[in-house]
Amino acid sequence: MNRHGPPNRLKTKNGIKDYSSVGTFNRNDAANLDKQQTAFRQRPVSIQVITGVGNHSRGQAALPTAVRNFLNENGYHFDEARPGVITVRPKFHHR
Incomplete structure (x- = not known):
C-alpha cells in the first residue's frame, strides 16, 4: 500500500x-x-497562398482572380511578387 x-x-x-x-x-x-x-x-508576418498560374486550365486561371477578389473585399494587404504566389499580411485582433 x-x-x-x-x-x-x-x-x-x-x-x-x-x-x-x-x-x-x-x-x-x-x-x-x-x-x-x-x-x-509569435505570429507570422506573412502567409503565402499558392494559387498557380493556370497552365492546365482552359482559358485563363480562375483561382488567382478569386483569391485576389476575396482579399480585396475583406481588406487584406497582399503582394504578388511571383506569378502564382500571393503573399498576404494577416490581420491581427488585439485582445
Missing part, C-alpha cells in the same frame, strides 16, 4: 506547465517556460 499518496504531476493550462505544486524549479524549467511563452506570442 502506498502511504505517500499520488505523485505530484505538472498541471498544464494552454500548454504552459504550472509549477506551483512542485517543490523545485530549476534553470532548465525556466528556459522551457520562456520558450513556451515566446511561441504563443
